[in-house]
Amino acid sequence: MKLVQLSRTEHGHLRINPALALSVAANVHLVPLTLSEIRTVASQFPVFLAKDGETGQFYPCALMGLEPHENLYWTGSALDADHIPLNLLRLPFFIGGADPAQAAICLDEHSPGVDANGPCAILEPDGSDTGYITTIHGILDRLAAGKAPTRGFVDRVVGLGLARETKLDVRFDNGTGAVLNGLYAIDETALGRQVAAVTDFDDVMVLAAMALSLAHVGGLVRRKNRRIEADAQWLGAAA
Amino acid sequence: MTQAVKSVCIVGGGSAGWLTAGLIAARHRGAPGGEHCLSITLVESVERGAIGVGEGTWPTMRQTLRKIGISETDFIRACHASFKQGAKFVGWRTGDPDDFYYHPLVLPEGFPDLDLAPHWHDSGTSSFSDTVCFQEFLCENGLAPKLITSPEYGGIANYAYHLDAGQLGKLLRDHCVGKLGVRHLDDEIVRVEQADNGDVTAVVGLRRGPIKADLFIDCSGFSSLLLGQTLGVPFVDCSDVLFIDRALAVQVPYDGPDSPIVSHTVSTAQKHGWIWDIGLQSRRGVGYVWSSRHAGADRVADELAAYVGPAFADLNPREIAIRSGHRACFWKNNVVAVGLAAGFLEPLEASALVLVELSADYIATAMPATRHAMDIVARRFNAMTRYRWDRIIEFLKLHYMLSEREDTAFWRDNRDPDTIPQNLCDQLELWRHHPPGEHDFASANEMFPAASYQYVLYGMGFRTEPLRRPTADERHAAQDAFARTTATKRKLAAMPTNRALLDKLAQYRFQPI
Numbered sequence: 235m236k237l238v239q240l241s242r243t244e245h246g247h248l249r250i251n252p253a254l255a256l257s258v259a260a261n262v263h264l265v266p267l268t269l270s271e272i273r274t275v276a277s278q279f280p281v282f283l284a285k286d287g288e289t290g291q292f293y294p295c296a297l298m299g300l301e302p303h304e305n306l307y308w309t310g311s312a313l314d315a316d317h318i319p320l321n322l323l324r325l326p327f328f329i330g331g332a333d334p335a336q337a338a339i340c341l342d343e344h345s346p347g348v349d350a351n352g353p354c355a356i357l358e359p360d361g362s363d364t365g366y367i368t369t370i371h372g373i374l375d376r377l378a379a380g381k382a383p384t385r386g387f388v389d390r391v392v393g394l395g396l397a398r399e400t401k402l403d404v405r406f407d408n409g410t411g412a413v414l415n416g417l418y419a420i421d422e423t424a425l426g427r428q429v430a431a432v433t434d435f436d437d438v439m440v441l442a443a444m445a446l447s448l449a450h451v452g453g454l455v456r457r458k459n460r461r462i463e464a465d466a467q468w469l470g471a472a473a
Numbered sequence: 474m475t476q477a478v479k480s481v482c483i484v485g486g487g488s489a490g491w492l493t494a495g496l497i498a499a500r501h502r503g504a505p506g507g508e509h510c511l512s513i514t515l516v517e518s519v520e521r522g523a524i525g526v527g528e529g530t531w532p533t534m535r536q537t538l539r540k541i542g543i544s545e546t547d548f549i550r551a552c553h554a555s556f557k558q559g560a561k562f563v564g565w566r567t568g569d570p571d572d573f574y575y576h577p578l579v580l581p582e583g584f585p586d587l588d589l590a591p592h593w594h595d596s597g598t599s600s601f602s603d604t605v606c607f608q609e610f611l612c613e614n615g616l617a618p619k620l621i622t623s624p625e626y627g628g629i630a631n632y633a634y635h636l637d638a639g640q641l642g643k644l645l646r647d648h649c650v651g652k653l654g655v656r657h658l659d660d661e662i663v664r665v666e667q668a669d670n671g672d673v674t675a676v677v678g679l680r681r682g683p684i685k686a687d688l689f690i691d692c693s694g695f696s697s698l699l700l701g702q703t704l705g706v707p708f709v710d711c712s713d714v715l716f717i718d719r720a721l722a723v724q725v726p727y728d729g730p731d732s733p734i735v736s737h738t739v740s741t742a743q744k745h746g747w748i749w750d751i752g753l754q755s756r757r758g759v760g761y762v763w764s765s766r767h768a769g770a771d772r773v774a775d776e777l778a779a780y781v782g783p784a785f786a787d788l789n790p791r792e793i794a795i796r797s798g799h800r801a802c803f804w805k806n807n808v809v810a811v812g813l814a815a816g817f818l819e820p821l822e823a824s825a826l827v828l829v830e831l832s833a834d835y836i837a838t839a840m841p842a843t844r845h846a847m848d849i850v851a852r853r854f855n856a857m858t859r860y861r862w863d864r865i866i867e868f869l870k871l872h873y874m875l876s877e878r879e880d881t882a883f884w885r886d887n888r889d890p891d892t893i894p895q896n897l898c899d900q901l902e903l904w905r906h907h908p909p910g911e912h913d914f915a916s917a918n919e920m921f922p923a924a925s926y927q928y929v930l931y932g933m934g935f936r937t938e939p940l941r942r943p944t945a946d947e948r949h950a951a952q953d954a955f956a957r958t959t960a961t962k963r964k965l966a967a968m969p970t971n972r973a974l975l976d977k978l979a980q981y982r983f984q985p986i
Binding site for chain 2: 285286287288289290291292392395397398399416418
């Protein structure tokens with residue numbers, strides 16, 4: 235990865251292939267979410283809290299695989315999902331700098347999405363922004379503006395004791411299994427006890443969506459079983 | 474005698490007073506106006522200040538602070554604390570340059586179901602502690618016992634703290650007064666009033682006059698104002714076993730902001746005692762404890778200067794007199810002593826604060842409902858606490874009596890059989906053929922597990938000659954355990970350094986879960 239600040243003169247001529255940019259998600263099992271998208275994303279993926287390895291702080295995330303570096307929604311060329319989290323949609327662009335007000339847009343120059351044959355341009359021939367880059371601006375603005383509310387939400391959840399460490403211990407059809415640690419789910423019993431203390435109705439809806447989203451773990455297991463079966467067939471054919 | 478116990482007065486602040494106040498208040502603050510609701514007052518002379526010894530804790534401090542309701546991040550920041558993963562004893566056995574062993578806080582692999590003591594000699598390499606436990610590896614590499622993602626008070630390796638005791642007192646005071654409803658009075662006690670049966674009815678403050686209570690907790694330090702001076706409970710001197718009676722302490726600044734913070738206490742044997750070296754976030758606490766019967770302060774200061782190096786010239790060493798021993802009993806009438814008022818021993822195994830925690834926790838848990846019940850609780854407390862002091866004294870003596878050092882009278886005298894408690898002699902006789910095991914420590918009030926005795930015994934070169942050869946199954950289980958220890962070390966090589974984690978903690982917090 236090589237992040238550089240986006241500039242009209244340096245990068246205006248580049249073309250982007252968003253589908254290829256998304257290919258980095260093939261190795262990602264946890265995708266960070268911003269508060270405003272949790273309800274939507276939770277309709278499709280299990281949503282947990284996890285801890286950032288560098289800072290130890292909780293963040294909400296969508297679970298896409300059952301072991302690190304596994305994404306069961308990645309088909310080899312696309313992400314098989316109706317709702318793609320903003321942190322994947324923005325690729326290959328990033329927000330640089332710690333202060334959202336001063337945020338600079340950065341480009342990963344080494345991203346496979348930087349592609350001379352890509353369908354999206356950054357600038358129109360007349361030098362104005364394309365619809366594509368305007369959309370990217372909107373996504374990055376939403377992510378930057380969502381940092382503080384997301385932080386506040388996480389602090390309220392942890393402060394009220396609504397999260398509980400959840401060890402995913404799943405079995406597959408071929409007899410193997412996987413154990414995934416470091417995920418924290420909404421504890422419905424604790425939520426029931428503390429519901430009067432959750433004063434913001436939006437919080438209630440987000441918490442309910444997160445709690446219900448655990449049902450999607452079953453979908454991940456089904457995807458994993460299909461992948462194992464496909465691998466076995468491929469290996470059988472190769473032999 | 475059926476009068477209900479409704480008020481507690483703690484005399485003296487400092488770590489002992491405020492830890493006691495915190496543990497009792499956290500347990501008893503309950504619903505206001507409840508039948509057994511306790512009012513808790515702590516009176517101290519703020520001017521007089523605390524002694525501030527004992528900058529090393531046991532892992533018990535994690536549970537204690539959690540009970541009191543203080544977050545680990547706040548505690549570490551306020552007390553400039555760092556993580557402690559045991560003690561490294563340097564030069565205790567022979568005094569040779571490569572002479573050291575560890576007493577880590579993690580039990581030997583598989584202990585107590587699996588006892589590696591009969592097998593470690595066969596493993597061929599390294600020391601007992603390094604063979605049976607991964608923690609020496611963390612210590613020797615300056616690595617932390619946990620990650621920034623570890624929850625508060627939880628870790629990957631067992632750990633305790635090095636802390637600034639003065640700051641701990643302040644943190645606890647603010648918490649006890651602000652959050653737990655403890656009443657704090659700044660006053661100088663000028664007189665103690667007693668009933669006919671000897672019970673203390675009030676301590677009389679210079680400014681506030683009589684402060685009455687049903688139970689008084691004496692945390693007045695070495696002066697032992699209530700238990701010793703008022704109730705006349707005699708002091709049991711144990712300098713015949715433990716010779717240390719002086720300390721010369723300095724605070725040593727780090728070379729720079731990136732200097733490593735050592736993740737264990739270093740106890741280095743000297744000619745007439747030993748030097749403690751404790752790494753806080755902001756500085757090192759270093760001190761020489763010695764026996765004044767064996768050496769004068771000037772000779773000791775030279776050794777301390779040599780240990781600290783050129784920085785010593787700019788430091789102001791502080792000499793502290795230590796009286797090794799404890800009161801004949803700890804709870805008499807309606808007075809119970811906690812901390813230095815109960816007794817003191819050299820800080821070799823950081824036993825001061827843990828005794829405060831255990832005593833205060835017992836008082837909080839067994840808080841007598843009536844004055845009549847108090848006598849029963851007192852009898853139990855005295856038996857339990859005396860047992861603990863005796864075990865600590867024996868364990869400390871073990872460190873000295875196994876030494877092979879011949880260089881000074883201090884070390885030779887420590888091996889004099891007349892100075893060794895009989896119970897310790899008995900244990901050693903048994904350990905010649907059986908490694909220390911749980912069967913040797915059957916009380917619910919043990920201070921040190923059998924594993925601690927193993928670490929010191931085999932670290933000091935003691936040999937146990939087992940009565941029988943291990944079976945093939947036992948040998949295989951031991952080999953597997955050694956392999957697991959090696960694998961764990963490999964896995965933990967990526968742990969952050971103690972300094973890196975503490976620096977990170979200045980910016981981020983441990984999460985509660």
